[in-house]
Structure formats: C-alpha cells, structure tokens
Amino acid sequence: MEARPAFSIQRSGAKQLGNLGVSGVLSSSLPLVPTPLEETCPKLPGSQQSSANTASLLMSQSSSPALLQSTTSSHYINENSASWCPEPLPGFLDFPTNTTIQNNQIESNSCAGVMASEEFGKRNDWQEWADQLITDDDALTTNWNELLADTSVADMEPKMAYQVPKPSSNIPVQHSQVHPQLPSPSAEIRPVLTPTSSANSAPTKSRMRWTPELHEAFVEAVNNLGGSERATPKGVLKLMKVEGLTIYHVKSHLQKYRTARYRPESSEGSSEKRLTSIDEISSLDLKTGIEITEALQLQMEVQKRLHEQLEIQRNLQLRIEEQGRHLQMMFEKQCKSGIDVVKAASSALENPSTLSSDAIQDAPAKTELETAQVDCGKTPTDTIFASPALEEGSQDLNRKHKVSQTETPENSEPYNTDSSLQPAKRSRADA
Amino acid sequence: MKFGKRLKQQVQETLPDWRDKFLSYKELKKLVRLISSAPPFLNGSSEYGKSEAEFVRLLNSEIDKFNAFFMEQEEDFIIRHEALKQRIQKVIDTWGASASQPSEAEYKERMGKIRKDIVNLHGEMVLLENYSNINYTGLAKILKKYDKRTGGLLRLAFIQKVLEEPFFITDLVSKLVKQCENMIDSVFPAEEEEKENEGRETITVAGKGILRNAIAALMTMKEIRRGSSTYSHFSLPPLNLTESDLIPSFQLNSPISVAR
Numbered sequence: 001m002e003a004r005p006a007f008s009i010q011r012s013g014a015k016q017l018g019n020l021g022v023s024g025v026l027s028s029s030l031p032l033v034p035t036p037l038e039e040t041c042p043k044l045p046g047s048q049q050s051s052a053n054t055a056s057l058l059m060s061q062s063s064s065p066a067l068l069q070s071t072t073s074s075h076y077i078n079e080n081s082a083s084w085c086p087e088p089l090p091g092f093l094d095f096p097t098n099t100t101i102q103n104n105q106i107e108s109n110s111c112a113g114v115m116a117s118e119e120f121g122k123r124n125d126w127q128e129w130a131d132q133l134i135t136d137d138d139a140l141t142t143n144w145n146e147l148l149a150d151t152s153v154a155d156m157e158p159k160m161a162y163q164v165p166k167p168s169s170n171i172p173v174q175h176s177q178v179h180p181q182l183p184s185p186s187a188e189i190r191p192v193l194t195p196t197s198s199a200n201s202a203p204t205k206s207r208m209r210w211t212p213e214l215h216e217a218f219v220e221a222v223n224n225l226g227g228s229e230r231a232t233p234k235g236v237l238k239l240m241k242v243e244g245l246t247i248y249h250v251k252s253h254l255q256k257y258r259t260a261r262y263r264p265e266s267s268e269g270s271s272e273k274r275l276t277s278i279d280e281i282s283s284l285d286l287k288t289g290i291e292i293t294e295a296l297q298l299q300m301e302v303q304k305r306l307h308e309q310l311e312i313q314r315n316l317q318l319r320i321e322e323q324g325r326h327l328q329m330m331f332e333k334q335c336k337s338g339i340d341v342v343k344a345a346s347s348a349l350e351n352p353s354t355l356s357s358d359a360i361q362d363a364p365a366k367t368e369l370e371t372a373q374v375d376c377g378k379t380p381t382d383t384i385f386a387s388p389a390l391e392e393g394s395q396d397l398n399r400k401h402k403v404s405q406t407e408t409p410e411n412s413e414p415y416n417t418d419s420s421l422q423p424a425k426r427s428r429a430d431a
Numbered sequence: 432m433k434f435g436k437r438l439k440q441q442v443q444e445t446l447p448d449w450r451d452k453f454l455s456y457k458e459l460k461k462l463v464r465l466i467s468s469a470p471p472f473l474n475g476s477s478e479y480g481k482s483e484a485e486f487v488r489l490l491n492s493e494i495d496k497f498n499a500f501f502m503e504q505e506e507d508f509i510i511r512h513e514a515l516k517q518r519i520q521k522v523i524d525t526w527g528a529s530a531s532q533p534s535e536a537e538y539k540e541r542m543g544k545i546r547k548d549i550v551n552l553h554g555e556m557v558l559l560e561n562y563s564n565i566n567y568t569g570l571a572k573i574l575k576k577y578d579k580r581t582g583g584l585l586r587l588a589f590i591q592k593v594l595e596e597p598f599f600i601t602d603l604v605s606k607l608v609k610q611c612e613n614m615i616d617s618v619f620p621a622e623e624e625e626k627e628n629e630g631r632e633t634i635t636v637a638g639k640g641i642l643r644n645a646i647a648a649l650m651t652m653k654e655i656r657r658g659s660s661t662y663s664h665f666s667l668p669p670l671n672l673t674e675s676d677l678i679p680s681f682q683l684n685s686p687i688s689v690a691r
Contacts, residue, residue, distance in 0.1 A: 207499060209597060210506045212607075215513060256507060260514045292543065293619065296550045299642045300615060303550070306645045307557045307608050309652060309670065310564050314601070316667050317567065321590055328587055 208249040214242065218253060228258045434572050435460065437651050441565060444647035446555075449562065452500040454493055454569040460576065462486055467580035483583060490570070490589070494596055497566050501598035504559050511552055512607050518545055519618060546618055553611040554641035560601050560608070561648040567599055568655065 221239035225231035233251040240250070435456050442453050466482045522545065526538045570593055574586040593599060653670040 207502050208506075209502050210509055211603065212509055212513070215509050219513065253506065253510075256510050260507075260510045293546065296546055297619065299554065299645070300550050300612075302642060302645045302649070303554045303557045304612065306561065306649050306652075307605075309649065310557070310560045311605065313652065313656075313667060313670075314560075314564060317564075317571070318594065320667075321594060324587060325591060 206246075206249075208245065208253075210253065215253075217242065218250070218257070222254070222257070228254065228261055434569065434655060437655050438565065438569060441647060441651045444644055445562075446558065446641070446644060449500075449558075452496060453562070454497075454566045454573075455489075456569050456573060459486075459489060459493075459573045462489060463573065463577050463580050466577075483581075483585065486577060487585070487589070490573075493566075493570075494593065494598070497563070497598040498596060501559065501563060504555075505604060508552065508556050508559070508604065508607055511548075512610070515545065515548060515552065515614070518548075519614065542618065546615075549611055549614055549618060551641055553608060553615070554645055556604050556608045556611070558641065558644050558648065560604055561645075561652075563598050563601050565648075565651070565655075567593065 217240050218236065221236045222228050222231040224239060225235050231254065233247050233254055236254065237245060237247050237250045438453065438456050442450055445453075463486070466486065522538065522541050571586075571590055574589055577583060578586045656667050656670045
C-alpha cells in the first residue's frame, strides 16, 4: 500500500491544501503535473465544465473562498475512475491509484471543481495539480448527484468518510489513516453557529437552531411528500424553501423525526429507555395505575419546582449583569474626575453581603461612588437587591443577611485594588 | 472547593449522555492557578496576553461545546414535543373525549404511556435548562476567579458575550416546558380530592433517572447559593425553597435528604 507512507508525508502538505484537502502523494515532481495533465487529457476540460456547473450550484451557498477552506474535512475517500488520465503522470508513484482525492463532502468536490476552473491560476502548483485531479471526473459529477439524492447517505455528524459508489476497487480507502493525520485543518475550523435565517456556507460544521415554526414547516413538507418514510431530504429541502437551510440540516432532522415517530410505544429518546421515572419510587406500591399516575404527578411537581427556580435564578443573573454593565458605563464616565474623592468614600462602603434595605437606604448615593473604584464594574451596587421585585422572599433574605452580616465597613485599603468585595477572609478560595 | 464539588456531584447525578458536556471547571481552575502563579507580568506584556488568550480560547471551546449540545437537545425536544401532541390528538380522536369506547383498557394503556412520556419530556427539558444554568454559573465563577487571581478585567465583557450565546437563551425550552405543563392538565385525570399528605413518609428515590436528577439539581442549586465567604453583589441570594404541601421529603440514595 503505497498510499500509506504517502499519508504520513503528506501531513504538512495537506495543511497547505486547505480546501482541497488532498492528502495524496506528494513528491517533488508534483509541480510538473498540471501541464502534462492539461495537454494530454483533452477530455478534462469538458468534464471540468460539467462538474463546475453542478458545483456552482453549491458554490452559490458559499460566501467566500475562505469558507471553502472550512469544508475541508479530514476525511476523504479515494476517488478514482476510468476517466483519470494516468499516462501523463509518469513522475508519480502509482499516481492513478493514489490520487487520494478523497472526498466525502459534496461541497468539497464541487468547490474544488469550481476552483479548478476558476481559480486555477491562483494556486500554487500543488494545488493546481490537485484541483485538476479532482475536477476532471465524470464519475465524480455523477456521484455527486447521486449523493444528493440519496437519503441514506451517512449524516454529517460522524466524520467518517464514506465510499462513493463508483470508485475503482483497487483504491484503498484510507479513512482511518487520514483521520488522525489531519486533525488540525478541521479542528481549527470553528463551528459556525447560525441562526435560522442567515445564509450558511459551511454545511457540515454549522448548526441550525430549530424552532417549532421551522419544524412545523418541515412536518408539512414531509407530509406533502408522502410521509416520513417516503420523503427525501432533497425534496423536503426544496419544499421548505428556507434560506440558509442545507440538506445536511434536513437530513439529520429527518432522521431524528423518523426515530421519534416510529417508536411511540417505547419511551421517546434513547435516554429514556434507561430511565423510567416510575422505577425510582420504590417505596410506593406501583401495582395500580392510580399509583403510577400519582408518582408521575409527584415527579411533575418536582420538575415544575426546579423549572420555576431556574427561571428565577436566570432572571436574577441577567439583572445582576445588567446592573454591573450599567454601572461600568456610569463609572467610566465619572472616572475621569474625582477618583480620589471616591477612594476615600469607598472605604466606608465595603459591605458586600448587604442585602438589607437599611444599608441601601443609608448609602444610596455612595453606591455610585463605590463603583468608581479602580476595578470598576466589579463593585456593583446594593441597589440590585434593593429592588422589590426580588422574588426570593426578600424580606426573609434581608433578615437573614442582617444577622449574618459581618459588618466591617472599616475594611478600607485592601479593597481598593481588589476587584471582589470580600471581607478580609479573602484567602478562602471559593471552589 | 464548593462549586467544583457541587458541579461534580451534579455531573455524577446527571443523565449518562450528558456527563461529558458540562463545564470543565477543574481544568479551568488549574489554568487560572497556573497563570497566576507564574511570575507576575505586567499588563500588556506578550506573555500575559498569551496566557489570557489561552484562557479565552479554552472558554470559547467550552462555550461551543455547550452550544452544540444544547441546540441538539433542543431540536430533539421540539420533535418529541410535536410528536407527543400528535399522539394525544390521535388518542383523543380515536376514543373521543371520554375514555369509554373501543377498548377502555387500551385507552388507558395508551394514555398511561403518553403521560409518562410527557412527564419525562418535561423533566428532560427542565434538566436542560438546569444544564444551561449551571454551566453559566460555572463560567461566571471561573471568570471571577480569573480576574481576582490575575488582576485582569476579563469577566465583565466576557460574561456579556456569554449572555447572548444560544445555550444561555433558554426561552424556547422554557416555552415548551410550559406547554408540556398545559398538556399534562388535559391528559391527567382531574384531581378528585386533595391528596392528604400528612404522614409524608420519606420516599426513597433509587437509581438514576429524571426524577432523581431533578431533585439533585434542586439541591445543588440550593447549596451553590448558600452564602459564602466571597459573597458579593454579583452573587445570587440564597435559595429559599418555600415549603409546598405537595412535595414530600425526598431521600436520594446517599444520606442527603432534602429537608422539607
């Protein structure tokens, strides 16, 4: 298997390839390739055209060449077909078999195709050669079309290369070798998180944030196409006409949808199979349906409670940050003037745990100054907790905190530089 | 060691698939320690910038992890929620509003399954909200630590960014949760009489499961919010779980029990 050593050599070269991700045979004679290819394979341009055309459809989804880079995945399938022109490449060891144009990404194929036709001149020699190899392939184009239509194509999540239906059998598929070899190009690609409406050009990496409305449109499309079994991702995608939605999104969503619908008897979702809430309550007699219902209701109550608390907590957190930000802005305005004045005053204000309205009333004006410490923003005001909208039974809390307050308003100096308003026991690391 | 321990406990209690999706709090703490114990650098020096960049990079990758997981789960919930609605509709259509015709037993069975599924779906969604929240809390804490140890000013700006991340914006899940609660009402038999819960025996909640996780989450939340030495204005007030007659005391396998 000559390809193997090629891979290990290939690593750094592959990085350069970027969007091509051609982890093929690299040798010093590479630069020679493009010319001979062009000359001796007259049919190449022709096939190039067709693939370029079909590719351009997908290209339209891409916004920039840079993003094509991101479609590089570390998984490529060896692709080879009769339309390769092995003759003009005598300089390569087993070139035809080791073309290693592995590509399980349609976009990569097409992108490469377009690039070859459009940006040929822009690449370095290696890339040009690789482009050439990728594009001039009728089978490639056909495969690409097939892939689009084929609903059983592996979904995008697992990054395993799959074999294009028509490769020559003598081409080893080097998934496993490629994978660990080229982690960096794909790892560096940050997943693109897109809201539903924005156009998205890195389909394999992007994540669509689904909404009920979007899902409804999806369901409708599926129903129009004859149900979840008969509908194809391509068809659904077409029917939905949602900008920014790619076939990968639809495909994975369709998969989930099918799973959810055809297992209504068993619990929904795999995790549920392992968990039956009812099993948990062992001390209750579960023989009758009534008790099961009770158990469920009990569970429901706990869950509701948790949900409530989470909402409250979240709102508090939001408000805290909002206040902090607001004060930060205010401080920055005032920062220019009167810092000295502030420093003197702030020493009397160090009262981190104060939730009591008393303290707040005592120092309403001081709280503003308090924020004028060096590390501003970190000294939010008491006003946050003065707000009557505190759902957590503020009365209760106020009482508790008055009791527990370790009042040391005299802790002056240490706080001027420290960001957090801690009492002197700063040494105790929290967590 | 409080938050870190709490987080670890929570992760242990959580649904198995979720275990590795939580914040790598310990790792981040180590990094902060590393950064702060290095010889002090002046602000603006390249070394300082580098280590801060590293820290930020790690945080960002954690956030990506949360986002990916969260949105994936959210998508699942949307699908399941819709599927449930359809199932309910179908059962109602087949049997009419009253549970009489064709086979009452089958109706009951179907309904029973639906109820269980609704409750579990509800539970999972709430747990996802909890997931979001606890990760956010962890981020806030680690940022605070970072600022404190290194004298940096990372926290405020960074947390503002976090507030806009998909995993923190739980509005949709919250909405679905409420819808589930409404669905429950139409699906559970009406409460005939007020449950007399005087002799509220301790209920042992064994095994792993959604209910257990929910309880664990509540307890964790309460613990995390207990007053600490670093209590500040950015801290949340202690959690006061007001007593409700409906929730008897629970006892997880461990000796921890939720006081009523």
